[in-house]
Amino acid sequence: METVEVKGLVKAFDGHLRARRGRSERVLALDGVDLAAEPGEYLVLLGPSGCGKTTLLRTIAGLEQPTEGEVLIGGHVVNGLPPRVRQIAMVFQSYALYPHKTVLDNIVFPLRAEGMERAEREKKAAWAAELLEITPLLRRKPRQLSGGERQRVALARALVRDPAVFLLDEPLSNLDAKMRATARDELKRFQERVGTTTIYVTHDQAEAMGLGDRIAVLEHGRVRQVGTPQEVYDDPADTFVATFIGSPPMNLVKRDDRLVGFRPEHLLPAENVTSERVTMPLRVERMEYLSGDRHVYGTVTGIGEETRVIARLPATVATPLAAGETHEFAVPADRFRFFDAAEGVRTAAVPIGGAS
Amino acid sequence: MTDVKTEAEPVEAGGRRERPKVGLADRDGFLAWVMLLPSVVYIIALVGIPFLLAIAFAFSDVTTGDPSFDFVGFANFGDVFDDRVFWRSLRNTLVFTVISMLLIVVFGKILANILVADFRGKWFVRFLVLLPWTTPVALSTVSWLWFLDSIFSPVDWVLRNVGLIDANVVWLGQPGTAMASVIAVHVWRLTPLAAVIVMAGLIAIPKDLDEAARIDGAGFWRRMFEVTIPLTMPVIAVAALFGAILTFTDMTVPYVLTRGGPTHSTDVLASWAYFRGIEGGDVGQGAAIALFLFPLLLAAAVAILRAVRRLEAR
Numbered sequence: 154m155e156t157v158e159v160k161g162l163v164k165a166f167d168g169h170l171r172a173r174r175g176r177s178e179r180v181l182a183l184d185g186v187d188l189a190a191e192p193g194e195y196l197v198l199l200g201p202s203g204c205g206k207t208t209l210l211r212t213i214a215g216l217e218q219p220t221e222g223e224v225l226i227g228g229h230v231v232n233g234l235p236p237r238v239r240q241i242a243m244v245f246q247s248y249a250l251y252p253h254k255t256v257l258d259n260i261v262f263p264l265r266a267e268g269m270e271r272a273e274r275e276k277k278a279a280w281a282a283e284l285l286e287i288t289p290l291l292r293r294k295p296r297q298l299s300g301g302e303r304q305r306v307a308l309a310r311a312l313v314r315d316p317a318v319f320l321l322d323e324p325l326s327n328l329d330a331k332m333r334a335t336a337r338d339e340l341k342r343f344q345e346r347v348g349t350t351t352i353y354v355t356h357d358q359a360e361a362m363g364l365g366d367r368i369a370v371l372e373h374g375r376v377r378q379v380g381t382p383q384e385v386y387d388d389p390a391d392t393f394v395a396t397f398i399g400s401p402p403m404n405l406v407k408r409d410d411r412l413v414g415f416r417p418e419h420l421l422p423a424e425n426v427t428s429e430r431v432t433m434p435l436r437v438e439r440m441e442y443l444s445g446d447r448h449v450y451g452t453v454t455g456i457g458e459e460t461r462v463i464a465r466l467p468a469t470v471a472t473p474l475a476a477g478e479t480h481e482f483a484v485p486a487d488r489f490r491f492f493d494a495a496e497g498v499r500t501a502a503v504p505i506g507g508a509s
Numbered sequence: 510m511t512d513v514k515t516e517a518e519p520v521e522a523g524g525r526r527e528r529p530k531v532g533l534a535d536r537d538g539f540l541a542w543v544m545l546l547p548s549v550v551y552i553i554a555l556v557g558i559p560f561l562l563a564i565a566f567a568f569s570d571v572t573t574g575d576p577s578f579d580f581v582g583f584a585n586f587g588d589v590f591d592d593r594v595f596w597r598s599l600r601n602t603l604v605f606t607v608i609s610m611l612l613i614v615v616f617g618k619i620l621a622n623i624l625v626a627d628f629r630g631k632w633f634v635r636f637l638v639l640l641p642w643t644t645p646v647a648l649s650t651v652s653w654l655w656f657l658d659s660i661f662s663p664v665d666w667v668l669r670n671v672g673l674i675d676a677n678v679v680w681l682g683q684p685g686t687a688m689a690s691v692i693a694v695h696v697w698r699l700t701p702l703a704a705v706i707v708m709a710g711l712i713a714i715p716k717d718l719d720e721a722a723r724i725d726g727a728g729f730w731r732r733m734f735e736v737t738i739p740l741t742m743p744v745i746a747v748a749a750l751f752g753a754i755l756t757f758t759d760m761t762v763p764y765v766l767t768r769g770g771p772t773h774s775t776d777v778l779a780s781w782a783y784f785r786g787i788e789g790g791d792v793g794q795g796a797a798i799a800l801f802l803f804p805l806l807l808a809a810a811v812a813i814l815r816a817v818r819r820l821e822a823r
Contacts, residue, residue, distance in 0.1 A: 236723045236724045237727075241724065242724065243721070243724045246717075251722075253740060262722070262725050266728070267726055
């Protein structure tokens with residue numbers, strides 16, 4: 154178990170074509186990233202495509218060299234060291250199994266590169282195959298395996314070396330929805346068993362929330378927030394995190410120079426909110442019935458500018474609603490979050506009218 | 510307003526749908542024939558007919574002096590087999606082909622690695638790599654002729670000044686060095702083709718695999734021999750077979766460089782067939798010699814097609 158830390162990491166890519174004409178266009182994939190994964194921690198890098206999360210992972214792996222900043226594994230600076238000596242294991246999005254080798258040969262490949270003796274590496278491979286329940290598949294070629302089996306082979310190949318760090322690059326994105334849920338559960342239990350520090354890249358917030366001990370939300374090469382799934386969800390640091398995480402996203406209502414935010418599940422018909430609350434009239438426009446919940450699309454007035462919002466009513470709320478009606482809704486007072494309208498960052502609470 | 514519109518629309522749409530225009534370009538069968546026709550004509554006119562003619566001539570006594578066709582059975586083949594030069598040229602052809610093919614593949618693989626590498630000034634290196642293939646063969650062979658000249662050879666001059674030899678080697682004047690020269694020039698010429706073919710194979714390997722191997726701790730040679738080469742094997746096979754076929758049927762390099770000499774030591778089947786059939790005038794014997802190329806080429810073509818199919822299956 155080792156710590157992984159990056160300090161002031163900057164990675165710039167040159168726009169190749171432009172550079173030749175003298176107008177070099179630098180794209181900052183990473184723009185000053187500071188991040189640390191504790192020993193044994195499951196850290197998830199979450200962000201939309203193009204936010205730099207994969208570049209960050211590849212820089213930690215040593216597949217990319219940072220333009221500025223340091224990568225530390227176990228307290229040692231590993232900048233400039235090839236991936237080989239960094240004691241890392243990586244699972245690629247495509248799994249990158251060697252198609253011409255059998256499953257067994259795939260798994261022992263890193264051990265052969267290490268120069269381990271035959272008997273010992275066979276034993277290690279057998280142990281990893283046992284752990285991931287792929288023993289019957291050892292003689293097959295990767296193309297004869299299903300997506301989930303390939304993923305487990307890739308994990309086994311990563312596991313046999315006893316790496317200091319696991320780096321996983323969207324390993325579930327090639328699986329179908331049902332497989333993904335089971336594989337997610339397996340991944341989590343597997344990591345808990347081996348206890349290796351893991352950095353996991355995904356754009357899927359459900360994966361991030363479900364797997365991560367902590368989540369680092371990235372956008373445009375910057376870390377927007379690092380925290381436990383609960384912190385990131387309940388106390389987003391800015392409007393990007395607030396709207397990126399949560400489905401449907403947090404409602405934001407403009408009020409003077411502030412944005413007033415509240416989650417859709419906290420916006421309920423007024424009679425269902427008994428605690429200290431803020432009421433507001435909501436004109437219902439459309440409703441969706443999704444896995445037991447009612448998603449109510451409508452426009453609220455009274456707490457700020459007229460804004461379209463979404464309310465998520467659990468099945469236990471039976472209030473009859475119909476499109477076109479205006480109904481009194483309310484949000485518990487402690488569920489409001491406030492952001493600066495210009496900067497998007499969290500600010501102190503301001504009193505909102507209509508509290509009762 | 511809206512009522513009128515909804516009434517009018519179906520009529521209009523229906524009217525348009527009643528007269529669909531299907532052009533000739535929409536008919537796949539027709540298109541297939543139009544596209545295939547030029548190559549079919551080409552193959553029949555320049556490959557099929559000459560091939561049948563060659564078979565016919567091989568059993569005839571046609572010469573350039575007496576073009577009348579008389580069937581003579583296997584007489585030409587008998588004459589050819591009795592000719593020691595034929596066996597010599599057959600052996601030369603095999604030596605020439607096997608050694609050239611091996612060298613072409615090895616150098617082609619190395620050059621392909623250079624072609625895919627990313628470095629400053631790579632466009633210039635790519636240009637240099639492809640130069641031998643793009644230069645007309647007669648032109649480049651003539652400059653090689655000067656390079657290997659018995660008196661003015663720059664190669665000899667360099668070797669003499671370095672102190673490796675005392676007198677000029679006369680590359681094209683001795684059987685051993687003549688064959689070596691012919692092979693060297695041919696390899697120089699065909700390597701770029703093999704390099705481009707292998708490069709296509711290298712590019713097709715997902716980048717992930719190389720990166721995975723690097724993370725798994727494999728060094729340059731292990732990645733090369735355990736990942737890259739096995740994955741490009743079918744493409745390398747295609748390059749090797751192309752090299753073999755183009756060497757096997759080639760007579761330009763021996764013809765320009767040595768004219769088959771000294772004393773037939775660089776005569777190959779193609780050049781010997783040409784000397785016998787066209788320059789010597791015995792068309793029948795020339796055709797009989799040339800026909801020996803056929804079974805070997807057929808085997809090579811089958812092997813290429815198999816390699817390609819294996820490539821698709823992966």
